[in-house]
Amino acid sequence: MKWNLLIAFLILSLVSCDQRPIAKAVAIDQNGLQQALVADNEKIKVINFWATWCAPCVEELPYFEKIGASYKNQVEVILISLDDAKNITSEVQPFLENNQIRSQVLLLDDPYAAEWIPIVDQHWDGAIPVTLIISKDKKQFYNKALTYKELEDAINEFL
Amino acid sequence: MKTLKILVILLIGGLAISFFSGMLEGKERNNLFAERPAPYKEKKNASAAREISTIKGYDIGDTATDFSLKNTDGSTTSLKDFKDAKGFVIIFTCNHCPYSVAYEDRIIAIDQKYKNVGYPVIAINPNNPKEYPTDSFEAMKVRAKEKGFTFPYLLDAGQKIYPQYGATKTPHVFLLQKEGKNPIVKYIGAIDDKYQDANEVKNTYLENALQALLSGEPIKQTRSTAIGCRIK
Numbered sequence: 001m002k003w004n005l006l007i008a009f010l011i012l013s014l015v016s017c018d019q020r021p022i023a024k025a026v027a028i029d030q031n032g033l034q035q036a037l038v039a040d041n042e043k044i045k046v047i048n049f050w051a052t053w054c055a056p057c058v059e060e061l062p063y064f065e066k067i068g069a070s071y072k073n074q075v076e077v078i079l080i081s082l083d084d085a086k087n088i089t090s091e092v093q094p095f096l097e098n099n100q101i102r103s104q105v106l107l108l109d110d111p112y113a114a115e116w117i118p119i120v121d122q123h124w125d126g127a128i129p130v131t132l133i134i135s136k137d138k139k140q141f142y143n144k145a146l147t148y149k150e151l152e153d154a155i156n157e158f159l
Numbered sequence: 160m161k162t163l164k165i166l167v168i169l170l171i172g173g174l175a176i177s178f179f180s181g182m183l184e185g186k187e188r189n190n191l192f193a194e195r196p197a198p199y200k201e202k203k204n205a206s207a208a209r210e211i212s213t214i215k216g217y218d219i220g221d222t223a224t225d226f227s228l229k230n231t232d233g234s235t236t237s238l239k240d241f242k243d244a245k246g247f248v249i250i251f252t253c254n255h256c257p258y259s260v261a262y263e264d265r266i267i268a269i270d271q272k273y274k275n276v277g278y279p280v281i282a283i284n285p286n287n288p289k290e291y292p293t294d295s296f297e298a299m300k301v302r303a304k305e306k307g308f309t310f311p312y313l314l315d316a317g318q319k320i321y322p323q324y325g326a327t328k329t330p331h332v333f334l335l336q337k338e339g340k341n342p343i344v345k346y347i348g349a350i351d352d353k354y355q356d357a358n359e360v361k362n363t364y365l366e367n368a369l370q371a372l373l374s375g376e377p378i379k380q381t382r383s384t385a386i387g388c389r390i391k
Contacts, residue, residue: 053257055291056391082386084257084355112361113386114352126349127328127389143327145389 018069020102025092027085027109030116036078036106037120039136043076044158046151047132049120051082052095056145057129061101063148067155068103075155077103082128085109133158216325219381223249223335223342226320228283228313229296231303236281236311238335238342245277246336246345246372248365251315251326253284254302255293256388259329261354263306266330269350270310273369278334280310285321285329288314290391321390328387334368346378349385 028036036047048064050057061079068077079101083092088107096105110116117124121141124130131142131151135158142154217223225238238247250266252259270280288295296314303312315321324333325347334346346368351360364383371378 051257054388055255056389111353111355111359114349114362114384117384117386124384125327126384126386128386129389 018065018102020069020072023079023096023101023103023105025081025088025096025105025107027088027107029108030110030119032106033080033108033110033116033119036080037132037134039134039139040076041136044074044155045076045078045132045134046155047078047080047134049080049082049128049130051128052087052091053083054128058099060129060145060147060151061099063146063151064103065101066148067151071155074159079103079105081105081107083107216323216327217333217344217347219344219347221344223333223344224320224323225342226313226315228320229316231296231300231308231312234311236313238281241279243277244279244337246334247342248273248278248280248369249324249333249335250280250282250350251285251321251324251329251331251333251390252282253286253291253294253329253388254298255286255291256329258354258385258387262330262350263308265350265357267306267309269365269369274309276373278369278372282308282310282312283315283320284312285315285318285326285390287318287391326390328389330385330387331390332365334365334372336372345372346381348383352383352385354385 036045039045046064046067048057048060050061052058064077064079067075081092085107092105092107095101108116113126117126120130121132121143123141124143127143129145131146131154133140133142133154138158140154140157142150146154223238227235227237230236238244241247248269252262252266254260266280266282274280284294284299286294288298292298296316299312299314302308326333330350332346332348332350333344335342336345337343346365348364350363350365351357352362352364353360362380362383364380367380368378
C-alpha cells in the first residue's frame with residue numbers, strides 16, 4: 001500500500017509541476033546581448049526586456065513563465081532586466097525568488113542604451129516592456145506589453 | 160512473495176510513467192509538426208504586428224499642437240502664454256519612472272540655462288494616475304515642490320496630448336521652435352545618453368540641438384533613442 005502511494009506521488013510529481021529551478025540573474029554586456037539575440041536552430045527564442053520597478057513589465061512576467069513551462073521543448077524564454085547593475089543582489093535576485101521566476105534572467109549592464117537599442121530592433125523607441133521573438137528564419141518585435149493570449153498567438157505563428 | 164509484489168508494482172509504475180511521458184511526447188510532437196501558416200497569412204500577421212510597433216506622432220518639421228493643461232501651481236498652461244519664447248523644450252516625464260527621476264536635476268538645469276534665451280522647459284506627465292498612483296496630480300504637486308521645479312509641470316488629464324506628439328515613454332523630449340506663430344518640431348528623443356550619471360554622458364543630444372537652434376545651424380542629430388518607462 002505504501003509503495004502504491006509512493007509511486008502515485010512520484011508519477012504526479014513527474015507530470016505536474018514546473019521543475020525548473022529559480023532563476024539566477026547573470027549580468028551581461030553588449031557582447032552578451034548580441035549572443036542572446038542570435039537565433040537558435042532548435043528553439044524559438046522569446047526575449048523580453050523588463051525591470052523590477054516597471055509595473056507593466058512585472059504584470060506580464062507570469063505569462064512568460066507560463067509559456068516557458070508549457071512550451072519548454074520548443075521555446076526558450078530569456079528575460080533581460082534593465083535594472084541598475086548595482087541592484088543585482090539587493091533587488092533583482094530577491095525579486096526573482098519572491099516571484100518564483102524560473103526563466104533565464106540576464107541583466108544588461110550597459111548604460112549607453114542608444115548604442116544597443118538599434119541592435120535589438122530598429123523600430124524600438126526604448127520604452128519597456130518590449131518583446132522579441134526569434135527563430136532561425138523569422139523575427140518579430142512587439143513594442144508593447146502583451147497579454148497571455150497575444151503572447152501565445154505570437155508563439156503559435158512561429159511553431 | 161513480497162519481492163514479487165514489489166517487482167509487479169514497480170513494473171506497473173514504470174509502465175504508468177512511460178505512458179504519461181509518452182502522452183506528453185505525443186502532444187509535443189503534434190505541436191512540432193503543426194501546419195505552418197500559409198504564406199499570405201504570415202504576411203498579414205507580420206503587417207498587423209508592424210502596426211502595433213509603429214505609433215503615429217510627430218515627425219521632424221511637423222507643427223506641434225498647443226494645449227491647455229493644469230499646472231501643479233494651480234494655473235493652466237498653454238504654449239500661447241509664452242509670447243516671448245522662441246521655442247519650447249517639451250518633456251514628457253513623470254514621478255514614478257526611475258529614468259525620469261534620474262533626469263530631474265538635468266531638466267531643471269536645462270530650463271535655467273535656456274529659458275532666458277527663449278527656450279523654456281514644459282514638463283508634461285502623460286500617465287493615467289489610475290495606472291500609476293504615484294503619478295497623480297497631488298503627487299505631482301508634492302514632487303514639484305520637493306525638487307523645486309523651475310518649469311511648469313502639467314498633467315495630460317484625459318491623455319489627449321501625448322498621443323498627438325507620439326510620446327511613448329518617459330522621459331521623451333520634443334524640442335520645438337516657433338516659425339511665425341507655429342511651433343515646429345525640431346528634435347525628438349532623449350536628453351542625453353547616460354541616465355545614471357550626468358558626468359559620464361558622451362552625447363548631450365538635447366543641448367546640442369538647442370545650441371544649433373540658437374546659432375542658426377542645422378541640428379546634426381534630430382532623433383535619438385533611450386530607455387524609458389512606457390506611458391500607460
